[in-house]
Amino acid sequence: MKIATWNINGVKARIDVVLEWLKEASPDVACLQEIKSIDENFPHQPFEDLGYNVETHGQKGFNGVALLSKSPLEDVQRGLPGNDGDEQARYIEASVSTETGAVRFGCLYLPNGNPLGSEKFPYKLEWMDRLIAHAEKRLREEMPFLLLGDYNVIPDPIDAKNPENWLEDALFQPESRQKFRALTNLGLTEAVRSCTEAAETYTFWDYQAGAWQKNNGIRIDHILMSAQATDRFSGCGIDKHIRGWEKPSDHVPVWVQLAA
């Protein structure tokens, strides 16, 4: 079973590219972020034509997440628990049934947090605290559980071409990195780093200043797996070539393969 995550930067602008990638990569489950669409306007039909079930949690203009799955999506939960006043659509979770039992997926778009000094950075940290609390709860269920998405965190210096350029950025603050570690330290395995320790393993290249051409990238899209998911883990990949397509997102898909 192949499970992917991708920040598509707008479903309306990206629909053709996303459909092309789905035909090529054929993930069983895909977690999409930054759909930038309300639920009513999300284009279900082209995805259903490719055999996918669709669940969305969107809002007007910004943010928004979606789950695509070849098998039915069950027990869908929208929003990250812990703050009823949070109106930003950044989390959706659902399960799929497999021959060996249910697998649960959390699709997340973690707040960017810039600029430092604004209310956005404490919002990011508060959101991460809620994610840690929620993951803790899910891990107690001892089932295959994955948290996939755009974490907006550069975990380590090796995860940026020019780490010195990110020292004043919310993505690379000690608090952001510490909370990401606190999340993995609950007992979640970070898929890509367990596949490769290679430098220049990136998932995002800015649209500006020829970042893609210079390979000036960062690794901020991550897949974390519970022990029960890690037991079935058989491989991972980053579909880097998509960044070179016409009208690309600034992020590229990241995926894992699980047995059965």
Next chain:
DNA sequence: ATGCCTTGTCGCACAAGA
């Protein structure tokens, strides 16, 4: 030091992204 692009918005320039 800042913008450099890209997207969405009841556009008529701006916010947000990272």
